[in-house]
Amino acid sequence: MSGLPASTALHPGASEPLIRELFAVRENTYPSPLARWLIFAVVLVADVIDLLSSTVTNIATPSILEAFGAPDWLAPWLGASYALALGSMLVLGARLGDRHGARRVFLIGLCGFGAASALCAFAPTAGTLVLFRVIQGAFGALMIPQGFTLLLRSFPRDKLGPVFGLFGPLMAVSSISGPVLAGLVISADPLGLGWRAVFVVNVLVAAALLVLAIRTLPRIEADAAVTLDPLAVILLSVGLLGVLGALTLLQAPLTPWWPVLLGALGIAALAAFVAQQRRARHPLLAPSLFRKRSFTAGVVVGVGFFAVTAGVLFATTLYLQIGLGLAVLPAAAIVAAASVGIIAASFSTRALIPKLGRRLLLIGLVLLLVGVSGYLAVIALASGSPWLVAIPLFICGLGMGCGFGTVFAVALGDVDDSETGSASGALNAAQQIATAIGAAVISISYLGAAGGTSPQAGLLVCLFIVLVCTALSLLTLPLLPRRAAGTH
Template identity: 55%
Template sequence: MPEISTPIRSALRWWIFAVILVADILDLLSTTVTNIAAPSVVRDLHAPVSLTPWLGSTYALALGSILVVGGRIGDRYGYRRSFLLGIAGFGAASLLCALAWDSASIIGARLLQGAFGALLIPQGFSILLRAFPRTELGRVFGLFGPLMAVGSISGPVVAGLLIEADPLGLGWRGVFAANLLLALVVLLIAARVLPADRGRRAVAIDPLATLLLMLGVLGMLGGLIQSADGGWTPLPVFAIVAGLALLALFSRHQLRGGNPLLAPALFRNRGFVAGLLVSSLFFAAVAGLLYVTSLYLQSGLRLAPLRTSEIMLPLSVGIIIASFSARGAIVRLGRRLVTVGLALTGTGVLGYLAIVGAKAPAWLFTVPLFLCGLGMGCCFGSLFAVTLGDVDEEQTGSASGTLNAVQQIVNAVGSAVVSTLFLTVGAVHGARSGLLLTLLGVLGVIVLCGLCLPLLPRAAAADHH
């Protein structure tokens, strides 16, 4: 990545850093706020309960499916131009979310939000790499983690506060209105401070691959969610079959295409494939766990959004503590750190099961959720680094892009499938039974991840990867 030809003043560089950081926090908030806002959205729109799994999954689905091609759009047409278009579109989509009048309108707006997020997010790191001298990049990216971690804590809490305070009578719509205001501020500042670049028109873009991937995953998700709401009628069966067919076409296109989104050579690397499998299972399980916990606290125990966010807060605190504590040990411990993370997460889920089974007070959830957060914090960074452990350095960029895109997609799948299981069982046997079965399912996935650990590379990728 070439640096810009004209050096940027130090003060201006940190304004650029602030713009990129807030844009990334906006993406993080859009991923997490629906964990708290979903029950309020469903009630206010008089929507069927089947809308709940879609609220979180549609954003992550669009983001993950378009993320790789979003990066290539920046390479081709310029990072500044792509960033500005992405943040403007993200703000407009947030406004549409705030104005939603029924299920279809908010789902469409969330898809647009994710699509523009996929155009916005990849440009940030490319811009930082061009704006800062190489000697300062370690400090820049070292600051990113802590500040993003603060965002992960503040998102659900801010959502709970906005819904509870109900400014201007907006309710849950205030969450998306706040997104719009932040996006406008970022757009105005970014237009003044981001360095210009011309892009490289020789970069190839394959929209067909993105379309096949997105429609394939959407078909499978739609079929699973529809079957839980209305049974195994011809419509969900057709959607799942069509989704599988589109994913098969995507795989065939990737193998035959000259510029694939996912490099085929990576899938001949056993360590990478095993790491991708474990990462996918783990991220899907924990994404579903977070979503279902919020649904149970609000829909099952009838707690207010703010009280729900307070009970879930220790999970985010655990993630931060473990992330910082484990950061320096990833290269040294490698696969062993993933083992510790899975063990902590599994122990937390077991404790969660015991508390729900004993019908203990909701405030006791904070203890197992904190343990789950510690386990997640150990796994988040180490899983990616270990998965890249056997990848050649020249393939690291493609492998990292693949991991990030897949993570977003499995977050969508995990939230949709796990919450659908909870809602289906809960509708027949009650919310508590739905949560117990969901926790058993999550625990089973974590055990499966543990059984697959010997297939992962022993060592993590070096820091310069």
């Protein structure tokens, strides 16, 4: 990997001696070690608020639906609208960062993300909240891929192992902690805001992070030769929206033709996207990436892994709150068992990512299989004791903790330096799209099987689907690189 260019311009205000020392370019053209870790901190916090935004509505959904008097079928849209916008525009966000500079696009994305969070906090209707979540996700798509570019361009290749080792666990804890944080905030009900306070927290964190980012992020030279392709983004966004919308509307009180037409439109748009990318002189994704069997397999395994993660959490939320009628805080406390498992596994295995590579991911998927199987047994044999769910959730958390971070590190194992921006955008897009689809499929399955009277039946169907997806991910695992990025 090449370092930052020698002509890299520093951020405004970098004339102070301390800042100048922190961001001095050494003979290896990388920022100083302390500067690299400050950049890591900014990127980490940005990804944390993104992941919290992806998951906070899991636990807040019943409160939001009740406040607006909205139907249950709208539930998956509260989270999927954000994930869909983020996932479908991440690759474009990465290209914009290449063309206009990662620092500039990161700051624009962060400002827009904070403003959209404020709109979400004061949305007047459920429909406008979904719209504002789309806007929030779109600005997140500008911010997130720049973070990966900054990390991959600021750390020497042989230092990436520790970066992934810390980044993965901390992101994992953040993604799983969203429902717990939402439960605590909603229960505390600061200023009588209720669920709206969840988005106010985002605004405050984004404002503080903006100050830090302006002071710490160095400029990376823009590349005016990078071309943009709005048609590709439109086709991809319409395609994903059509497919996800069709899945979600299967439970809506609409004529059956609407989901069919929307699904057909989505499939046609995705097919047009693939055809257009094959002919494009400057495709959104580097074509060389998908000639690498290992990277393609990494995307497939990543989609399965993150869909399973989203499925387990969303199914649990639906079961505990809508099915059993538990209050926000008890439901969040049960879900917290998965957080404990993730924390335990993530921090105890992070040093093993460079050594074990895909074997660590294998361990994670096996633990997920064991956890979901135990979950099925608890629901089938002891459904009257919801607190017992915490035990298999803890085991699932152990599996998730082994997989978060490892998925990205292994998938990037054979990626060249020139492909890192496109690769990180593709992986993040895959994660968000998998999260949206996982939540939508689980919502449909739960509401369809439960029928309003049998929450146990709904959850059993959801867990069986999760079990099958986990098994399919295991079958694809041998195609991944044996080692993680930075260990070759």
